[in-house]
Amino acid sequence: MEYIDIINKIKEYDRIVIFRHSRPDLDALGSQIGLAQAINKNYPDKEVYMVGDSSNRYAFIGKMDEISDDFIIDSLAIICDVACKNMVSDERYNLAKEVLVIDHHENSCDIENAISYIDNSKVACAELIADMLMTLNLDITSYGATALYGGMVTDSGRFQYAGTTSKTFLAASYLFSKGADMDFIYNNIYVETLEQREMKNYFSNLYQVDKESGVAYLFCTKEVMSKYPNIPFFDISRGMVNLMAGVKEVVIWSNFTYDKESDKVIGEFRSRGVTIVDIAKKYGGGGHPFACGATLKDYEEARLVIEDFKTLVREKRKENGNI
Numbered sequence: 001m002e003y004i005d006i007i008n009k010i011k012e013y014d015r016i017v018i019f020r021h022s023r024p025d026l027d028a029l030g031s032q033i034g035l036a037q038a039i040n041k042n043y044p045d046k047e048v049y050m051v052g053d054s055s056n057r058y059a060f061i062g063k064m065d066e067i068s069d070d071f072i073i074d075s076l077a078i079i080c081d082v083a084c085k086n087m088v089s090d091e092r093y094n095l096a097k098e099v100l101v102i103d104h105h106e107n108s109c110d111i112e113n114a115i116s117y118i119d120n121s122k123v124a125c126a127e128l129i130a131d132m133l134m135t136l137n138l139d140i141t142s143y144g145a146t147a148l149y150g151g152m153v154t155d156s157g158r159f160q161y162a163g164t165t166s167k168t169f170l171a172a173s174y175l176f177s178k179g180a181d182m183d184f185i186y187n188n189i190y191v192e193t194l195e196q197r198e199m200k201n202y203f204s205n206l207y208q209v210d211k212e213s214g215v216a217y218l219f220c221t222k223e224v225m226s227k228y229p230n231i232p233f234f235d236i237s238r239g240m241v242n243l244m245a246g247v248k249e250v251v252i253w254s255n256f257t258y259d260k261e262s263d264k265v266i267g268e269f270r271s272r273g274v275t276i277v278d279i280a281k282k283y284g285g286g287g288h289p290f291a292c293g294a295t296l297k298d299y300e301e302a303r304l305v306i307e308d309f310k311t312l313v314r315e316k317r318k319e320n321g322n323i
């Protein structure tokens with residue numbers, strides 16, 4: 001499948017509904033909003049809506065729509081930034097005439113009868129969409145460009161993570177030429193309240209480092225989570241994992257957060273230079289080579305993951321003493 005096939009599919013439909021994964025990050029929301037804005041701009045006669053659960057953290061970027069089942073039945077469903085059916089927010093994509101998946105994750109698509117465009121050379125789904133628009137000479141509103149830029153900035157860790165390529169910067173350049181508002185994104189993402197800073201200080205004192213292997217882990221247990229009843233889960237689970245990043249001695253870092261909704265432990269895993277996604281997959285999860293996660297039964301299982309990380313680092317050190 002090529003970019004033009006995505007656009008031709010969009011052209012076939014008057015009604016389009018854009019989905020993405022639950023607990024959205026800015027790449028999921030930015031991809032949705034950016035794609036909707038691009039369709040509106042280039043094909044103004046089409047009706048485009050976005051659905052899914054809301055995010056406190058990223059509410060600044062825009063709101064989702066309320067739409068009826070009847071509308072979806074006549075529509076093309078486009079699912080952004082996810083290709084696993086159990087991670088899609090709002091399962092009504094099942095009602096749509098056709099389903100098109102646009103994603104950049106490693107996992108292959110398990111959504112039945114969906115057409116999929118998956119490119120895991122893209123650091124963000126938003127980069128994929130921006131690259132498509134740029135390649136096909138399509139236009140986008142400045143709001144849409146800002147949303148896509150936000151997705152690229154966050155999924156690439158401000159163009160720092162592995163996976164950022166020369167094409168990422170070309171896509172960013174395209175978005176700037178369409179009026180992307182960098183300050184709006186940075187002021188909403190990188191400015192925090194005193195309370196947030198103090199919370200980070202608390203979690204910074206909580207993580208453990210196994211110095212022998214260079215594996216760090218944070219256990220945000222039920223007791224720990226009960227100290228922050230009003231903080232969205234995501235702000236701790238993903239928000240705190242990188243407190244352990246950028247430490248010379250730490251090669252793999254992980255955050256295991258108790259989720260009271262599912263009574264499970266959500267693992268977020270990160271690494272510098274060591275591929276860890278296979279361990280995430282072993283525990284039923286997935287993601288990117290150096291940034292992935294898995295849902296675990298309990299902290300006993302979390303300890304098994306940590307042991308696997310330690311073994312992995314030891315094995316890698318046998319191959320390459322510089323790790």
Ligand SMILES: [Mn+2]
Pocket residue numbers: 027028081104123124125155
């Ligand atoms: Mn993404």
